[in-house]
Amino acid sequence: HYRCRSAFKLLEIDKEHKILHPGNRVVDCGAAPGAWSQVLVDKLDPAESVGFVLGVDLLRIAPLEGAVFLSKCDLTDPATHRKIIDLLPSGQADVILSDMAPNASGIKELDHQRLVGMCLSLVDFSGTVLRPGGNFLCKIWDGGESSLIRDRLQQRFQIVKTVKPKASRTESAEIYLLAKSHKSNNAPN
Numbered sequence: 001h002y003r004c005r006s007a008f009k010l011l012e013i014d015k016e017h018k019i020l021h022p023g024n025r026v027v028d029c030g031a032a033p034g035a036w037s038q039v040l041v042d043k044l045d046p047a048e049s050v051g052f053v054l055g056v057d058l059l060r061i062a063p064l065e066g067a068v069f070l071s072k073c074d075l076t077d078p079a080t081h082r083k084i085i086d087l088l089p090s091g092q093a094d095v096i097l098s099d100m101a102p103n104a105s106g107i108k109e110l111d112h113q114r115l116v117g118m119c120l121s122l123v124d125f126s127g128t129v130l131r132p133g134g135n136f137l138c139k140i141w142d143g144g145e146s147s148l149i150r151d152r153l154q155q156r157f158q159i160v161k162t163v164k165p166k167a168s169r170t171e172s173a174e175i176y177l178l179a180k181s182h183k184s185n186n187a188p189n
């Protein structure tokens with residue numbers, strides 16, 4: 001019933017690393033067409049008004065019971081950050097997920113750098129919106145600048161792991177960085 005096969009990657013990562021818990025407030029970045037949000041709604045129980053699922057994408061995301069969507073919003077735009085904070089209960093998230101991917105130019109190193117840049121900006125935004133102890137997961141295409149994002153995560157989280165779900169094709173450069181337990185005193189940069 002999932003809108004996209006990417007759902008199986010999140011299911012696999014969560015099964016192994018236990019990042020999602022009922023009642024969590026989760027921001028799903030790059031949420032279209034909405035498969036990760038479907039997994040989140042199943043796991044977090046927003047029907048019981050405890051959990052909260054907020055999906056954000058440049059594209060339109062078709063409505064999903066139990067989720068709130070910000071369609072046509074750019075996650076690198078501070079105006080989007082303000083909307084997210086306004087929508088989140090208490091202005092804070094327990095988990096931030098990103099499956100964002102820019103339109104690939106075909107130039108591998110350039111696409112890699114753009115995606116790393118987007119994730120770095122999301123880590124900075126997480127400094128204000130992710131609660132202490134919260135978890136962060138982002139997709140990158142592996143390459144020369146992967147250490148930039150890994151180092152930034154290591155400064156701001158207790159545990160950082162690289163995850164390659166089986167559901168992610170083995171030939172693809174796609175990897176996921178999982179950062180657990182957000183530190184509380186996050187000085188910007």
Ligand code: SAM
Pocket residue numbers: 003004006007029030031032033034035036037056057058059073074075076099100101102103118
């Ligand atoms: N996890 C999604 C699912 O399960 O349905 C699939 C996500 S898809 C691989 C990547 C998405 O990232 C695309 O829908 C794309 O529009 C979005 N995206 C790329 N750049 C973005 C940006 N700057 N702001 C918001 N969304 C972005």
